[in-house]
Amino acid sequence: MQANKPQNFYKNVSEALAQPNLKAIIRRTTDKADAKRAEAVSNFPGFENARTQGQKIKDHVIKHMDHYLAEFEKNAKAQGAIVHWASTGEEATKIVMDICKQHEAKKITRSKSMLGEEIGLSHALDHSDMERIETDLAEHIIQLAGDPPSHIVWPAMHRSREDVVKLFRSNHKSPTQSEEIIDLVRSARRDLRTKFLTSDIGISGSNFLLADSGSSCTVTNEGNAELTITPPKVHIVTAGIEKLVPSMAHAVPLLRLLTRSATGAEITQYITFHNGAKREGDADGPEVSHIVLVDNGRTKMLADGMEEMLRCIRCGACMNHCVVYKHIGGHAYGSVYPGPMGSVLTPHIEGLEVANKQTHACTLNGRCEEVCPVNIPLPKLLRALRAKSWSKKYEPITNRFVVSAYAMLASRPKLFQLSSSMGVVMMKLFSRKGWIQSMPFTSGWTSNRDLIAPESKTFMQQYKKQRKSSNTAEKQQ
CATH class of the missing domain: 3.40.50.10420 (NagB/RpiA/CoA transferase-like)
Structure with missing residues (x-):
């Protein structure tokens, strides 16, 4: 097997997800490591x-x-x-x-x-x-x-x-x-x-x-x-x-x-x-x-304000607890250092322009920081690298367009609520038994897993309904 390249991250991920037994093999080791670490800490x-x-x-x-x-x-x-x-x-x-x-x-x-x-x-x-x-x-x-x-x-x-x-x-x-x-x-x-x-x-x-x-x-x-x-x-x-x-x-x-x-x-x-x-x-x-x-x-990490990453003692706990790593394994990252710690290290070794995609391979759930033995704030460092990648315009034009469009909607509440309502209606049309297997503009998600169907009403619609019910109940009292 030839080493994958960090700049081909999305292609590497697709290939990893297509391997039928990879996830099971990885989970077998990482889940055991999770349990043993928890016992050792307790x-x-x-x-x-x-x-x-x-x-x-x-x-x-x-x-x-x-x-x-x-x-x-x-x-x-x-x-x-x-x-x-x-x-x-x-x-x-x-x-x-x-x-x-x-x-x-x-x-x-x-x-x-x-x-x-x-x-x-x-x-x-x-x-x-x-x-x-x-x-x-x-x-x-x-x-x-x-x-x-x-x-x-x-x-x-x-x-x-x-x-x-x-x-x-x-x-x-x-x-x-x-x-x-x-x-x-x-x-x-x-x-x-x-x-x-x-x-x-x-x-x-x-x-x-x-x-x-x-x-x-x-x-x-x-x-x-x-x-x-x-x-x-x-x-x-x-x-x-x-x-x-x-x-x-x-x-x-x-x-x-x-x-x-x-x-x-x-x-x-x-x-x-x-x-x-x-x-x-x-x-x-x-x-x-x-x-x-x-x-x-x-x-360079010191100069870039990433000195907290230099605490790393290479234990691998962040990988063992990372939901992304458990699905795609280490080779998909295209670097010697995979997982959360690798997503911070690789941009400083290979260059952010080459390895900016890895910084997005994180749900920011904070599990990696929670288990890090020297308290490295990995989600914070990843957010900083994402911001730097954005400011240097390393992100694809499509990504920049989507984020700009979202920013425009988010700054206009009524328009945002209208588009959310339309989105829920659209998603409901494609849902089957609570799941969406395919829908326009969602192939990045649905090509490898189903997308959960939304509630019948948006959050704001449900919030307004609940608030109205509460106000009615107060008046009746």
């Missing part, structure tokens, strides 16, 4: 206080970003790491590829990293003479399938067990004939373990960067980050500059929020803090350690 009485604390930590770092970046660089170098700076995704990828070529690497292991996907690193490796090996089980699945990730926590959630069985039997050297999950995991382990131990370079992302120690923190359920980082002679971290926290004491509250929000677990299986290259006396570890700090639109 068992953690201090969750709301922790959210406030997490928000304050992130806001403090964002406000003093220059200070903490300088501190992190100083302390990371003291730990023996080589620190690189990249303004764009292309620059970051070039730095990583140059390091790989410098060490004449042939085999590269990668631990799951959305930043790596964001900067196009996987594509760059695939178009080189080096072998890319994804070590996360879900990333391994989508690499075999040729798919982009569809979720930032569960990248292969769009694939069924039957799909995985076929992929493993076609690609593993010693595939299992069983369809049990435990046997499929063992099949992947047999195929990947030797590659872990013989890779030339390991590349990981980072969940948090600790400014006071220069450490990088990874959070996984499989231990693949540790196996990606420890055996190879060279380790490369790619991380967005917003991953900074002042110290370990500040990372811990965010870790408590991250795992509960992402998977509904109190804590994940593997949380590791990496500190530069192997030192004298160390039993293992890389001989060379590189850290690539990436901007790629993040400082």
